[in-house]
Amino acid sequence: MQDVADAAGVSLGTVSNVLNHPAKVSPATAERVREAISRLGFVRNDAARSLVSGSTKSVGMVLADIENSLFIDMAHGAQEAARAAGQHLLLANTACDMKLQDDYLDLFDESRVTGVLLAPMEDSTVGIARIRSHGRQVVLLNYAPRPGTCCSVLVNNEHVGYLAARHLIDTGRTRLAFVVAHDDYQPVRDRRRGVRAAVEEAGGGVTLEEIDSVGLTASHGHAVGRDLARRTSRDVPDGLIVVTDELANAIIHELHTVAGIRVPERVAVVGCENNRAAGAAAVPLTAVDMPGRMMGQEAIRLLMDEVSAGKRHRHATVVLEPELIVRASAPL
Known part of the structure; x- marks a missing residue:
């Protein structure tokens, strides 16, 4: 960023504003900074930023089986809601492998994501407790947590x-x-x-x-x-x-x-x-x-509510009802 500031003839703070608060910078100055960024090939170091802020603008989502369209629908709903909340969604597929699930939980924890959505097939209490102890919020999908563990979105x-x-x-x-x-x-x-x-x-x-x-x-x-x-x-x-x-x-x-x-x-x-x-x-x-898409949307809502509430947060469970869709294999 200092190299960009020097090339554009502006302060380091002006470069930061162009990247994070562009409305604070005049159009001509912002254009000069963007031209320097392009010429120097500058890419912002998000890992360094997360060390300062304690989190990124990303949510990790760990799914049990990406080949199952229920989990795909969850991801679509979560992505829509995350984008509306100013967050990016990062996906991981465990293929129902608990060791792989733990690896991805640790990876997202180390990446300092805002929080994690977890859709497992087995009890994941230990993994959830581990990353929550580091200040990382978790919302569980399609699996009822032990009481007091975390927020959850369930289908009945x-x-x-x-x-x-x-x-x-x-x-x-x-x-x-x-x-x-x-x-x-x-x-x-x-x-x-x-x-x-x-x-x-x-x-x-x-x-x-x-x-x-x-x-x-x-x-x-x-x-x-x-x-x-x-x-x-x-x-x-x-x-x-x-x-x-x-x-x-x-x-x-x-x-x-x-x-x-x-x-x-x-x-x-x-x-x-x-x-x-x-x-x-x-x-x-x-x-x-x-209703997988709605599950993903509700999970993001619960996660962002928990992030904003901080210590005042109380865990909540949302239960969605299923619906019978009648087709030829079992008509009325």
Whole structure:
């Protein structure tokens, strides 16, 4: 900055104002400073600035799985809200790897971001406590924190499972199966409770089988679909609730396209995310919509509220409600 000041024939403070408060500088002087910046190839050292201020104008966002469009929607919403708040959004993808998640939390902490949005699949209390102890605020998305840990934005995942199962029951399906894996993931456990609650509410005329898909990727869904196709006709459920849309689309492919077990005529299928591929599948998927974009927006709002409130802040939890989107795989 001193080199720029010397080249432009102005004070160091004038260069700082051009970079940070341009309205304070006359147009002619500002143009002279910008020309010197361009000629010298000056790039502001944001790391040095953060050492002085204690933070950058950036928010770190750590996502469990960037291939899942729910997390992409969260990022879009957070980016919109961050930009409106004068912040930049930095993204990191952990691929559900807790070691990688801790590495990214430490990286954002060392970078002195304004705060961190964290969307994990497992308990992250230790990592959250570590960076909060350094004065870095954290907001959790789609995972309920331990009481008093941090702010959070949740979807009512129990209601997600309930809506999916209730829809199948209301359309006359009586032999249901819930395809699920990773009960160690909090959202999965919550959806299971909702499915069971809907079946229990329906009474003895509705049965529920729970099928362990082992994992949550398309390959696991194809394996479940092939297993179902090998069953006798009377042993195939007439309604499937599937914990993720990726699993659901793969199961539909194996049943409907490969084995000729018609969806929804013989088997109706409901997913639990409404991801971007749901409406584009061979049989468009009925799914419970997770408001990811709104989650990201609310998370930024909570983060900026905490930053501005300082010691007066009290942690808050925002719970958003899901919505059933009806398509061809389980029509009304």
